[in-house]
Structures are given as structure tokens and as C-alpha cells.
Amino acid sequence: MNFKNFVGNDSIKKQLLPLFLQNKISHAIILVGEKGLGKKTFAKIVAQRLICSSVTDNNPCENCLNCKKIENNVHPDVIYPEKSGTLQSYSIATIRKIRLDAYIAPNEANKKIYIFSNIDNMGIPAQNALLKILEEPPKNVFFILTCISLSNILPTVCSRVQQFSLDRVDILDLQNYLLKRYPEKSEENLKKIAEISQGNIGLANDLLASADFEALIYETKKIILALCSAKEFDLIEAVGKISENRKDFLIGLDFLLNIFRESMILSVNEDFDGDNVCVKRISETFSTKQILNLLDVISKTKNYIDKNVNMSILSTYFASSVFSEAYRKN
Numbered sequence: 241m242n243f244k245n246f247v248g249n250d251s252i253k254k255q256l257l258p259l260f261l262q263n264k265i266s267h268a269i270i271l272v273g274e275k276g277l278g279k280k281t282f283a284k285i286v287a288q289r290l291i292c293s294s295v296t297d298n299n300p301c302e303n304c305l306n307c308k309k310i311e312n313n314v315h316p317d318v319i320y321p322e323k324s325g326t327l328q329s330y331s332i333a334t335i336r337k338i339r340l341d342a343y344i345a346p347n348e349a350n351k352k353i354y355i356f357s358n359i360d361n362m363g364i365p366a367q368n369a370l371l372k373i374l375e376e377p378p379k380n381v382f383f384i385l386t387c388i389s390l391s392n393i394l395p396t397v398c399s400r401v402q403q404f405s406l407d408r409v410d411i412l413d414l415q416n417y418l419l420k421r422y423p424e425k426s427e428e429n430l431k432k433i434a435e436i437s438q439g440n441i442g443l444a445n446d447l448l449a450s451a452d453f454e455a456l457i458y459e460t461k462k463i464i465l466a467l468c469s470a471k472e473f474d475l476i477e478a479v480g481k482i483s484e485n486r487k488d489f490l491i492g493l494d495f496l497l498n499i500f501r502e503s504m505i506l507s508v509n510e511d512f513d514g515d516n517v518c519v520k521r522i523s524e525t526f527s528t529k530q531i532l533n534l535l536d537v538i539s540k541t542k543n544y545i546d547k548n549v550n551m552s553i554l555s556t557y558f559a560s561s562v563f564s565e566a567y568r569k570n
């Protein structure tokens with residue numbers, strides 16, 4: 241892939257691409273954006289652009305040895321440092337190793353590139369260790385960092401890196417991308433998926449990889465209807481089904497988040513075109529404040545999934561929390 245066929249994201253391309261031509265790109269950049277926007281893919285394209293042997297039209301050629309090796313994650317000078325620990329992040333020991341390694345000349349390319357992905361979980365001591373290399377970088381060494389948000393990154397680290405944000409893409413652009421990439425799938429399904437994923441390409445691809453997307457959406461709708469009619473047992477049963485595996489649970493929760501967000505809009509703006517049955521049922525059954533609280537429970541549960549909490553505990557937690565949030569007596 242190159243910058244041209246990376247879907248959407250015109251603003252980051254407009255900011256970043258001229259820097260290559262003007263030789264103004266910093267030795268360290270950070271790509272910020274939610275999960276699923278293609279930060280890792282974009283980092284790879286930047287690495288290719290930096291060491292491609294025949295850059296064409298300010299884009300990596302994708303055909304030279306450097307580009308091909310980067311594409312296949314086997315380039316000796318494009319290094320993905322090892323993650324460790326329960327949070328799967330970069331330890332101080334790893335950063336110290338890199339500080340030594342960075343002074344060794346590259347093997348094949350004219351630069352050495354370190355790609356640190358999702359540094360959100362990186363501890364403060366490790367960030368401080370990283371800061372030392374960022375402050376005095378060895379020659380011809382380049383760092384590409386990615387994170388979901390800058391909120392957990394030390395300001396001193398932020399000040400040493402050029403920041404760029406990736407965005408969701410237009411739903412129409414996503415639809416066109418999906419139609420091209422999955423010509424064998426039904427157009428109607430792809431449109432639905434583009435809508436549910438709200439321009440998040442990673443989520444759309446996950447949905448399509450999910451073994452039985454239709455069944456998952458069916459169970460998720462059952463959750464909503466059971467919740468709206470106060471049928472606690474049906475609710476527990478449907479939650480149990482979507483939480484059989486982590487990935488499906490995440491997709492189901494994303495679907496719920498979208499539906500509840502639309503209900504929220506409908507509850508404050510009657511003109512909103514919420515033609516979905518579930519959206520209408522929610523806004524008829526619950527107050528705006530309740531919908532907000534339910535949105536909060538869904539988001540919290542999503543965060544717990546990311547923290548590897550046991551799935552059956554999480555399933556029980558989710559079912560009982562949404563139910564009590566919806567029907568607790570004040």
C-alpha cells in the first residue's frame with residue numbers, strides 16, 4: 241500500500257507528505273488515532289517512504305527490495321521492539337537495549353527505523369528512558385510511535401515528536417473501499433457494515449471476518465429488545481451468546497454503542513431520522529439521562545475487554561449493570 245491508496249485521511253497526508261520533499265520531517269513522529277484506523281499500516285508506509293530506493297511521486301515504489309522487505313516485516317533496519325508484561329508494552333530493559341542498538345549502523349538501508357506501536361500503556365520510567373534517545377538521537381535513526389490518545393504520554397515526550405492524527409473515513413468512502421475489497425459479499429451487507437463501523441476501517445474488516453455477522457447482530461438486537469421490555473432472563477441469555485468470544489463481544493458492544501448514540505440524538509432531536517426499530521424503542525423507553533448512563537456502561541465494558549478481564553465475569557457484569565442502570569429505583 242502507499243499514501244495514495246490509503247483510504248481517506250487527506251489532512252494527515254497534506255501535513256506529512258510535503259515534509260518529506262522539504263526534508264523537514266523530524267527524527268521522531270507519533271501517529272494518534274483510535275483503534276482500527278490503520279496506524280500500523282500508515283507507519284509502515286512512512287517507513288517505506290523513508291528508505292525506498294526509488295520513490296515515485298513522493299510515494300514509496302512498493303517494488304524495491306526495501307519496500308518489499310518492510311511490507312513483509314523482514315527488513316533488518318525496520319525494527320519492531322519487543323513488548324512484554326501483562327500490559328503488553330515496552331519495558332525499560334527493552335528501551336535500554338534500543339539505546340545501544342541505535343548507535344550500530346544500519347544493515348541494508350541508509351537509516352534505521354524503530355516502530356513502537358500503541359505506546360499508551362508504556363510506563364513512565366520507560367517513557368523517560370525513551371525520552372533520552374529522542375533528545376539525543378543517533379544519526380540516521382528514525383522513530384515512529386503510535387498511540388490511541390496522547391493523554392498517557394509524557395508532555396516531554398510529546399514535545400520531542402511531530403504529531404499527526406489519523407481520522408475515521410467518510411462512510412461513503414468506506415462503502416466504496418469495502419465494495420472493491422470484498423466483491424463477493426452482498427452490497428447491502430457491506431453498506432450496513434460501513435454504517436455500523438462509522439468510518440472505522442479496522443472495525444469494518446473485523447465485522448467481515450466475524451464468522452457469523454448476521455447472527456451476532458441478531459443477538460445484539462435481542463439484547464436491546466430484552467432491555468427495553470425489562471426481560472432480564474432474555475437479556476442475560478443474549479449477552480451470553482455475544483460474549484462467547486472476545487472479538488464478537490467487542491463487535492456487539494460497538495454495535496450497541498452506535499444504536500444507543502443514535503437513540504441519544506433522537507431523544508434530543510425529534511427530527512432526527514432514526515428509522516431503526518431498536519433506536520426508536522430505546523428513545524421511547526428511556527430518558528436521555530438513562531441512555532447516557534447506559535452508554536457509559538457499554539464503554540466501560542469495552543475497556544474491560546481491552547484489559548483482558550475474564551469473559552464470563554464480564555458477561556455477567558455487563559448484563560447486570562445495564563439492567564440495573566435501566567430499572568433501578570431512585
Ligand SMILES: [Zn+2]
Nearest residue numbers: 292301304307
Ligand atoms: Zn521502494
